[in-house]
Amino acid sequence: MKSTFKLALGLASALVASTAVSNVAQAEDLTLCWAAWDPANALVELSKDFTKETGIGMKFEFVPWTNYADRFLNELNSHGKLCDLIIGDSQWIGGAAENGHYVKLNDFFDKEKISMDDFVPATVVGYSEWPKNSPNYWALPAMGDVVGWTYRKDWFSKPELQKEFKEKYGWDLGPPTTFDQLKQIAEFFQKREIDGKTVYGASIYTERGSEGITMGAMDVLYSFGFQYENPKKPYEMEGFVNSDKSVKGLEFYKALYDCCTPPGASNSYMGEGVDAFKSGQVAMHMNFAFTWPGLQKDENVGGDKIGYFVNPKGPDGDQFAQLGGQGISVVSYSDKQEAALKYIKWFANKDVQSKWWSLGGYSCLNAVVKDPAFPASQPYAQTFLDSMAIVKDFWAEPSYAPLLQASQKRFHDYVVAGQGSAKDALDGLVKDWTEVFQDDGKM
């Protein structure tokens, strides 16, 4: 009886002790929320160093891109405590700052001597500042990203195709520098037999549900002369969003979709684009730079078979690219803000940023990307740098969600469903966006 009692007491003590230990460990653990994609896996690997250095454990909450905004904006709006740190999309910054979801980092940056001058300027404006172009920082630039293109270098270098292309178009087959050239190449490859397989011209963004077609169409529209608003009069969109140049840009995007994409590519975004390229379906592929490390390593299409090029120029020589990427922020509802700030401080360190790049993340730190060895460090590094120099981003207003939904609908209705004209779509977009800004009291 006595020994049974002792055993029970021992077990109970062990249980209490283990619960206490696990509670202590949990109290120190930080949860980082982000999208489920390749860079997130790299961050898990990188964060092991943080745990080693500080003893603070890291947990991760990764959500697929298609649900990423829904899931985490719901979490922030409900003042949830799930995320201590969040790598939120660049367009969320306005809403997150104005609604108090993110901790303002200015004082922390001053105290820890973290200077925003040390980061690529476009990423500071895109991922950290609200209001834009003002020194109010809500995030540390974490993952640089931009829309660019990959192409099948092995197909482009086939002598018989080079000869045929030159005869047909009068210039050497190679990475395009203008959108006209890009379309010619896409037409050339469309439904062509290569190595016994029918291939197609290009994979572009056409996804309807989240942000796909907007990211793709804007990537083209910017270089055709599209502007969000009158640079001298904020929120005046008539004649800028629906200018003749913008109309031509949208017509071009539809023409590209109609002539040169694989069958059934009416709802294609990052994942579908990667699949199309990896399976050898397309000659060119529009996608965010984060996909490049994975493609480079791919056995079938990577290595010497893949090449990269910056988003081409428009008819007037303008050249821009759609900004992607995110900054890392501390969630203001977290009970572990101090530990979360420790993580930000650690992440801003140059050695950590160098390792981040080597693992497949895209550092935004000047010391990393301006290192003389950087362009040669990966086959896509120079294209990434060149692309980051020409970025533009979608509205980052607190009302970015309805603004995005409007463009998704207008673009998809015209480009994929073929309803109305490009002019109708852009006029409609001006009307929708005007309503949103009127509701916000900004017009």
Place this chain on the structure above:
Amino acid sequence: MLNRTADSVARATPEPLARKVRGISDKGLAWLFISPTILLLLAINIFPLFWAIYLSFTNFRANRPNEVVKNLGLANYKRILADQDIWIAMQTTAHFVFWTILLQTLIGFTLAWLIDRKFRGHAFWTTIILVPMMLSPAVVGNFWRFLYEPQIGLFAYAVSFVTGIPATQISMLSNVSLAPWSIIIVDTWMWTPYVMLICLAGLRSIPEYIYEAAEVDRASNWRQFWSITLPMALPFIMLAVLFRGIENFKMFDMVNLLTGGGPGSTTEVASITLKRQAFESWRTGYSSAFAIILFVAVFGLANIYVKALNKVKQR
């Protein structure tokens, strides 16, 4: 023996509890038992409904908790009823509901009638027919998306085999004319067995002696079908139509998985529009008003229909 057991159970009831229960009337006891259900119903059904009605008159946005909530009166309702996109979504929904119900009723009743013949192996075939409705809509949506794939999908190959049109040209989900039908086909495939089951119950409920009397009167099979089978199974068919109508009016999962409302807005049914307004654009007040309009529409139509159903039953 039984009395002794009941007695011992009564004695086993702790005295304080027994004292409390002894004072409760039958009516009180009934309330005691149903009160958890009522509370749950109030918390998860009735309160949200009234809360949504309140929100529908405001400019509330769930993503801006710090903003002042203004009373807009009927502005949200006026805006919805004047919104062309909403009407297009309602038309798409009506088109979808009409065709799915028509096809499911026709095929479902035919299958039920065939199964009711009780041929050899009819039980096995009944089970096979029921398989689609046992699957999760998420599974069905995903595998049909692959089946519809123009490059690797079996559906495209089957159509190509029959028609001679190259499979890569059969883009069910990308083509504006075909996309609505792609959803109608899947919904019909999945839910026809459900209609069949209800119709089968109706057919089995018809007494055999009525057919025997008709045989004596030398009524033809065709006459028996029109004068006995169809009228007597009609309340069941109408019930199946009611269930499927309500379900399909708020159809979301299949459309979301197959087309996401696309291409363009071709398959954007009312529930997809509602979700986009509520959880993507965060226009909570506006979407609440839309939800209330949809609720009233379904409730009103269902009521009219139930009255018609009762009349048919009384005949």
